[in-house]
Amino acid sequence: MKQILQNARSGDLEIVDVPAPMPLPGQVLVRNEYSVMSPGTDRLSLAFARSSLLSKARSRPDLVRQVVSKWKVDGALATYRTVTSRLEVPQPLGYSSAGIVEAIGVGVTGFAPGDRVACAGAGYANHAELICVPENLVAPVPAGVSLEHAAYATLGAIALQSVRVGDPTLGEIVAVVGLGLVGQLAVQLLRANGCRVLGLDLNDLRAKQALDQGAEWAATPASLPSTWKEEATGGHGVDLALVAASASSAAPLQLGAELCRHKGRLAVVGAMPLEIERRAMYDKELDLRMSMSYGPGRYDRSYEELGNDYPLPYVRWTENRNLRAFLSLIDSGSLHLDRLDTKLADFDQAVTAYDDLVSGRSETLAVAFRYEQKISHERTLSLPTGERTPTDALGVSFIGAGNYAKALLLPMLDRRKDIHRLTLVTATGASARRTAEKFGFSGCGTNPEAVFKDPNVGLVFVATRHDTHVPLAMRAMDEGKAVWVEKPVALTPGDLEVIAREVVDRDAFFAVGYNRRFSSHARKVRSFFESRSGPVSIHYNVAAGPPPRDSWSMDPIEGGGRVIGELCHFVDLANYLVGELCSSVYARFMTADANLDDSMIAVLGYPDGSSCTLEYVAHADPRLPKERFEVSGEGKTARCTNFRVTELSGRRRFRSLSQDKGQANQIREVVEAVQQGRPSPFTIDEIVNVSRVTFAMLESAATGAPVIVEH
Numbered sequence: 001m002k003q004i005l006q007n008a009r010s011g012d013l014e015i016v017d018v019p020a021p022m023p024l025p026g027q028v029l030v031r032n033e034y035s036v037m038s039p040g041t042d043r044l045s046l047a048f049a050r051s052s053l054l055s056k057a058r059s060r061p062d063l064v065r066q067v068v069s070k071w072k073v074d075g076a077l078a079t080y081r082t083v084t085s086r087l088e089v090p091q092p093l094g095y096s097s098a099g100i101v102e103a104i105g106v107g108v109t110g111f112a113p114g115d116r117v118a119c120a121g122a123g124y125a126n127h128a129e130l131i132c133v134p135e136n137l138v139a140p141v142p143a144g145v146s147l148e149h150a151a152y153a154t155l156g157a158i159a160l161q162s163v164r165v166g167d168p169t170l171g172e173i174v175a176v177v178g179l180g181l182v183g184q185l186a187v188q189l190l191r192a193n194g195c196r197v198l199g200l201d202l203n204d205l206r207a208k209q210a211l212d213q214g215a216e217w218a219a220t221p222a223s224l225p226s227t228w229k230e231e232a233t234g235g236h237g238v239d240l241a242l243v244a245a246s247a248s249s250a251a252p253l254q255l256g257a258e259l260c261r262h263k264g265r266l267a268v269v270g271a272m273p274l275e276i277e278r279r280a281m282y283d284k285e286l287d288l289r290m291s292m293s294y295g296p297g298r299y300d301r302s303y304e305e306l307g308n309d310y311p312l313p314y315v316r317w318t319e320n321r322n323l324r325a326f327l328s329l330i331d332s333g334s335l336h337l338d339r340l341d342t343k344l345a346d347f348d349q350a351v352t353a354y355d356d357l358v359s360g361r362s363e364t365l366a367v368a369f370r371y372e373q374k375i376s377h378e379r380t381l382s383l384p385t386g387e388r389t390p391t392d393a394l395g396v397s398f399i400g401a402g403n404y405a406k407a408l409l410l411p412m413l414d415r416r417k418d419i420h421r422l423t424l425v426t427a428t429g430a431s432a433r434r435t436a437e438k439f440g441f442s443g444c445g446t447n448p449e450a451v452f453k454d455p456n457v458g459l460v461f462v463a464t465r466h467d468t469h470v471p472l473a474m475r476a477m478d479e480g481k482a483v484w485v486e487k488p489v490a491l492t493p494g495d496l497e498v499i500a501r502e503v504v505d506r507d508a509f510f511a512v513g514y515n516r517r518f519s520s521h522a523r524k525v526r527s528f529f530e531s532r533s534g535p536v537s538i539h540y541n542v543a544a545g546p547p548p549r550d551s552w553s554m555d556p557i558e559g560g561g562r563v564i565g566e567l568c569h570f571v572d573l574a575n576y577l578v579g580e581l582c583s584s585v586y587a588r589f590m591t592a593d594a595n596l597d598d599s600m601i602a603v604l605g606y607p608d609g610s611s612c613t614l615e616y617v618a619h620a621d622p623r624l625p626k627e628r629f630e631v632s633g634e635g636k637t638a639r640c641t642n643f644r645v646t647e648l649s650g651r652r653r654f655r656s657l658s659q660d661k662g663q664a665n666q667i668r669e670v671v672e673a674v675q676q677g678r679p680s681p682f683t684i685d686e687i688v689n690v691s692r693v694t695f696a697m698l699e700s701a702a703t704g705a706p707v708i709v710e711h
Contacts, residue, residue, distance in 0.1 A: 001376050003128035004350045005090040005430050013093075013351045018429030019446045020377045021132040023105035026307045028138050030119055031375060034151035035097035035127045037350070037367040038181055039357055089406075090434045093354075094127035096120060096154030098147040099371075107307070108135050116141040118153035118323060120294060121304065125154065127350060129375040135307050136297065139323035142331040148344070149330055149337045151368055152185075154294060156326035156335075157319060158269065159185035159244075162291035163193065164317055166240045166267035170194035175238045175259045176215070177252045178245025178270050179206040181365040184340055186242055186269075187213040192334040198238065200224065200255065201245075205363070212339050221255055229259070237261035237284075243268045250275040260286055267291055294319035301550045342366045380423065380445035383436055394675050395420045395456040399448050399472055400464035400486075401435045409463065409513075410439045412667050419459075419671060423451050448472060452479045459674050462486060463513075466565055467558045470495045473510070477502055482509035482674045488568050489691050491560040496691045503684050511670045511680045512687050514572035518662030518669065521646045521654065525631055525638040526577055528648050535609035536633035538577060540570050543620035543627075547598050554595065562598050564694045567616055570627075572690045574604055574612040577631055581689040583607050585696040586706040590617075602697050685711065 001020045006013050023029040101115040111117065119125035121137040141150040159182045168174055172195050176183050179201035190197050191214035199210030199218040207218040217232065219225075229237055241256030243266065250273045256266050257280040264284060268274070269291040281288065296310060297303035297319045303310065310318050317325070329335045343362070345353050347369040356362035396419045401410065413421070423443040424436040436444035443450070451457055452475050460476040462469055462485040473485045489512055490496040503510045516522055529536055544562065553559035575581055587602035597618045604612040610633075625642035632638075640646045643661050646654040669681050689709065696707040 001129040001378075001429065002347070003126060003430055004093055004347075004354075005434075006093055008089060008091050013354055015348065015351060016430075016433065017376070017381065018128075018433045019379045019381050019444060020130050020375075021427070021429055022379060022446050023103055023108075023132050024427065025106040026108060026305070027105040027132045027134055028101055028108055028111050028117070028119075029103040029105075030097075030099045030117060030131050030133060030138070031102050032097050032099040032127075032129060032131060032371050033147040034099070034368050034370055035094050035125065035347075036151045036155060037094065037127070037353060037357070037369065038096070038155055039364070039366065090430045092123060092126040092128070092428075092430055095122040095125050096151060097125040097127075097131065098141060098150035098153065099131075102130065105132075110135060111138060111140070116147060116150070118150040118327060120154040120157065120319065120323060127347070127369060129347075129371055130377070134305055136303055136309065136318075136320050139320060139327060142327055144331045145327055148368055148370075150327060152337060152366070153323045153326050155181055155366070156185055156330075157294040157322035158182055158291075160189055160322050160326050161293065161295040161317070161319075162186060162242055162244065162267055162269035163189045164295070164322075165269075165289045165291040166242050166265055168193055168195050168240050171196070172239040173198070173233055174240045174242060175200060175256065176210070177201075177241060177243045177256050177259075178247075179203070179210050179218075180244065180246070181340070181342075182269060183242075183244035184210060184213050184365060185335075186244055187215050188335050188339075189329075190242075191215075192329065196232075198228075198232070198259075203363075209341055233261065237264060240265045240267060243270050243272075245270040245272065247272045249273060254280060257281060257284070257286060260284060263287070265289060295322040299550070301552070301555075305552075306555075340365055342368060344368050344370055347371050379429075379447040380443055380450045381433065382443050383433070383441065385421075385440050385442050393418050393420045394458045394671065395422050395454070396459045396461070396671075397422045397451040397454065397457045398424045398441070398461045398463065399426075399451060400462065400468075401426045401431060402463065404486075405461075405463040406435060408663050409461065409667065410435070412664050413461075413671075414439045416667075416671060418675070420456065422454060422457055425451055448475065452476060452481070457481055459484065459509075459671065465552055465558055466491055466560050470499050473499060474502060477506055477508045477510075482511075484511045484513065484670055486513040487566075488560060488564050488694070489687055491557075491564060493692070493695055496688060496695075500684055500688050509674060509680050510684065510687070511666075511682055512572075512690075513666075514569060514682070514690065515662040515666045516569055516573040516643070517576035518665035518681075519643050519660050520656060520662075520665070521640045521643050521660060522573060522576065522662065524646055524648065524654055525640060526579070528636065528638050528651075529577075529631060529633060532634050534634055535606070535611070536578060536631050537610070538574055538612035538629060538631050539615075540574060540612060540629040541615045541627070542570060542617065543622070543624040544599075544616055544618050545622065545626075546618050547595065561594070562616075563600060563697055564691075567600070567602075567614070567697065568690050568694050570614055570616075571604065571693045572686070573629070574614070575686065575689065578606050578608070578610045578612070580606045580608055580610070581685065581711055582612075582693045582709055583711070584706055584708055585693055585700050587697040587700040588704070589701050600697065600701065602700075604693065 098118045118139045119133045124133040174195045175198040177200045197215040199215040210218040238259050243256045245252035262284045265287045267289045302308045343364045353367045421441040424441040425445050426432040432444040459482045462472045473483050476483045582604045584605035590599040591597040599618045600616045602614045630639045636649045700707045
């Protein structure tokens with residue numbers, strides 16, 4: 001299928017062939033008939049992407065601070081890899097479309113193939129022939145509404161939510177400042193609500209167009225008669241100023257405040273600095289209100305991705321209900337989209353339409369792209385690689401390519417010349433194609449079955465979201481593949497036992513992304529204590545940073561949280577350093593709400609008397625190294641700081657050129673073991689023990705008692 005993509009580094013646009021997406025659970029697969037390009041949002045996006053790195057940094061100082069912090073902790077090389085991998089991710093464009101349902105994912109109940117629907121959401125309702133959209137971002141289109149008009153539903157929901165936030169009542173006078181697409185739609189909505197409307201815009205043409213939308217008065221700020229307030233409002237001012245402009249200054253907001261009456265209301269939906277003179281607000285005691293995009297549910301992963309609706313009696317107008325309400329207003333004749341200054345273009349002209357927008361050659365309010373009916377549903381694509389590898393080289397495929405995989409695993413795998421990089425699979429076709437091209441894979445796709453059914457694939461990397469690790473690893477083993485699965489192995493004890501039995505019964509090659517035991521620093525520390533006859537004491541401190549808000553990794557079903565999903569790394573390293581499997585755990589959270597602060601202290605016990613005190617701290621000083629561990633025993637101590645510097649009693653300090661967490665060594669040893677028919681670097685007992693220890697941590701924290709870990 002075809003999709004328009006933007007290069008995040010240069011801002012260049014292109015329409016490319018990418019694998020068709022597959023609907024995940026809770027998603028709807030839609031064949032787009034129309035999608036809408038919104039000049040306001042898209043112009044800002046293009047301008048940012050086409051700016052220099054210095055300009056990007058100036059406009060996003062928050063990201064600059066993150067880069068500087070990572071540089072100090074992880075070093076230049078790791079920071080460079082992360083930043084460049086982010087800049088090379090192709091950016092999908094578009095967030096408002098309409099089409100026909102092609103298929104539904106597991107759990108979808110409100111739609112069926114053949115339904116006419118409107119779709120919303122950046123990253124979902126893209127300019128593409130086929131899209132996958134979560135159910136709560138899809139709305140049915142009434143029979144009397146054309147799909148061309150339905151494609152504007154997202155923009156309509158934004159305008160509708162801004163009107164709701166302003167809370168206008170019948171007969172009130174409202175000023176709409178900024179008459180782009182959202183502003184013009186707001187004029188129609190306010191008129192349908194029984195309000196008298198003043199439209200204001202710097203562009204005289206836009207002001208005149210507002211009269212066609214139902215505005216009673218319209219002008220540029222400079223041409224508004226000085227007597228207007230007296231004549232129209234009896235000198236009091238407007239009841240509500242709805243600011244829908246996009247600007248680099250707060251002038252539109254200031255104008256709205258000047259127009260308001262005493263105790264009036266300011267509703268802001270446009271993008272601008274919120275800098276306004278205090279007296280303008282203070283003297284009139286104005287009420288400032290912010291409109292959050294499409295409505296309640298926006299930016300809430302539980303609502304948008306997981307499909308958890310808000311109960312109607314308590315949240316009357318969610319973003320989905322706003323979409324439906326806007327479509328109903330079109331159907332009833334209360335709104336007239338044919339009055340808007342919009343343009344229709346074929347999708348293959350999308351790049352030209354964007355160029356016209358940025359250059360100023362086009363001043364239309366919006367462009368609706370029309371799609372052809374012939375669409376490729378292929379979920380795999382072959383790509384030219386131009387590489388020559390030995391005919392007996394190991395065939396490797398990759399499922400999942402998030403930030404970690406693209407910054408570390410794939411570049412390290414790319415250095416090996418003794419493997420065939422066959423197929424790379426991700427959830428979105430655009431990411432699959434770009435990543436596969438960059439790292440020399442001969443094919444890309446969105447369906448993992450293409451990997452499992454390929455007889456040339458010998459080793460499969462599974463680097464997807466945590467809840468998919470077990471089923472994907474099981475399918476790979478079903479087809480006789482060697483498996484590398486990223487941590488954690490499983491999210492529940494039941495799933496852990498199932499996959500462990502399969503590994504044993506099939507005598508399968510199974511490796512997990514516990515990379516720290518492969519670090520040169522970890523190996524030097526273990527070697528330092530290799531001849532010990534007594535126990536050792538390990539103190540492991542992790543400055544983890546606060547839990548990521550609204551991240552899938554914190555979801556107990558999808559990600560398992562950081563105890564299961566991240567502490568497993570440190571448990572495996574402790575086991576490796578001791579040389580035994582952990583036999584007991586005592587743990588407690590340091591706060592009452594682990595969703596806000598999942599700091600944990602855990603004490604791991606070992607059969608030989610060794611122990612590891614693991615301190616996982618969410619709110620430590622961010623300048624601290626992320627990881628520090630110290631091992632002591634028999635009069636000796638080894639101390640490692642962030643896998644960059646290791647100090648051994650009585651020996652010279654060992655320092656690596658850059659942070660070495662062991663990924664490169666692990667990839668080399670796993671690939672060579674598969675090539676040579678040797679066992680995995682991990683035993684199944686080691687793998688199972690690590691997960692059981694993390695489960696025991698949660699159990700101990702919940703009960704307040706130590707937990708024995710069965711072997």
